[in-house]
Amino acid sequence: MNYLWGGMILIGIVYGACTGHMQEVTDAVISSSREAVSLCISMSGVLALWCGLMEIAKDTGLIDRLSAAANPVITFLFPAIPKEHPSRTYLSTNIIANILGLGWAATPAGLKAMESLSELEEERRRGKGIKARPVGTASNEMCTFLILNISSLQLIPVNIIAYRSQYGSLTPTAIVGPAIVETALSTAIAILFCKCADRTHTS
Numbered sequence: 267m268n269y270l271w272g273g274m275i276l277i278g279i280v281y282g283a284c285t286g287h288m289q290e291v292t293d294a295v296i297s298s299s300r301e302a303v304s305l306c307i308s309m310s311g312v313l314a315l316w317c318g319l320m321e322i323a324k325d326t327g328l329i330d331r332l333s334a335a336a337n338p339v340i341t342f343l344f345p346a347i348p349k350e351h352p353s354r355t356y357l358s359t360n361i362i363a364n365i366l367g368l369g370w371a372a373t374p375a376g377l378k379a380m381e382s383l384s385e386l387e388e389e390r391r392r393g394k395g396i397k398a399r400p401v402g403t404a405s406n407e408m409c410t411f412l413i414l415n416i417s418s419l420q421l422i423p424v425n426i427i428a429y430r431s432q433y434g435s436l437t438p439t440a441i442v443g444p445a446i447v448e449t450a451l452s453t454a455i456a457i458l459f460c461k462c463a464d465r466t467h468t469s
Contacts (some may be wrong), residue, residue: 283300305432309415312428320363320371333358341459344407344412353382357411367424371441383408410460419449 282291323329336358340347347353363372372466387405404412423445430438 267423305429308432309425309428312424316353317368317371320368329359329362332362336362343424343460347383351382351386353379353386353407356382360411361414364418365421367420367422368428369418369425372415376411379411380408385413406464410464413456413460414453417449417452419453420445423449 272288279291282288320329337349337354339361340357341349341451342356344357346384356375359375360372360379383405386407397429421442423441426441426445427438430441440463
């Protein structure tokens, strides 16, 4: 991604220089930088609000209760993970936060889940006497988790609502209905793909 964005910026600058539009390029850089700072300040307020609500939910035990309720879903999505393995808690927390639209709050749990799933795969391989996987090789559970995060069912798309509000939308929450339908469809397709891939891998 660094090469991609760097290349796009470089191409834009070179094209502007070759076509005599360097002033427009300079103006765009300045205005975009100003807008980026303004957007970051605006989004930091939204981030503080929802992350704070997430912490309150944790302290009151709501997240624990939701995680316990999500156990059947986790078992269905990740049947090979032992029931008492700590990764189940991280997976539940991440999925619940994503469903509530708290992408920022979901990130720490997602990173912990990936670390825990990697450790679980290494334990399995050691138990079977198989040598360690090459660094960067993902297990089936890690791939499934990543795909689910990309599809990410959301009931409240907080980020998009905040962006729409920042840019002057008269009805920033109008995106809620379409977002639920779209993310539900993408998540259903993601689950179907993962189940088919698992069946192919194990057969």
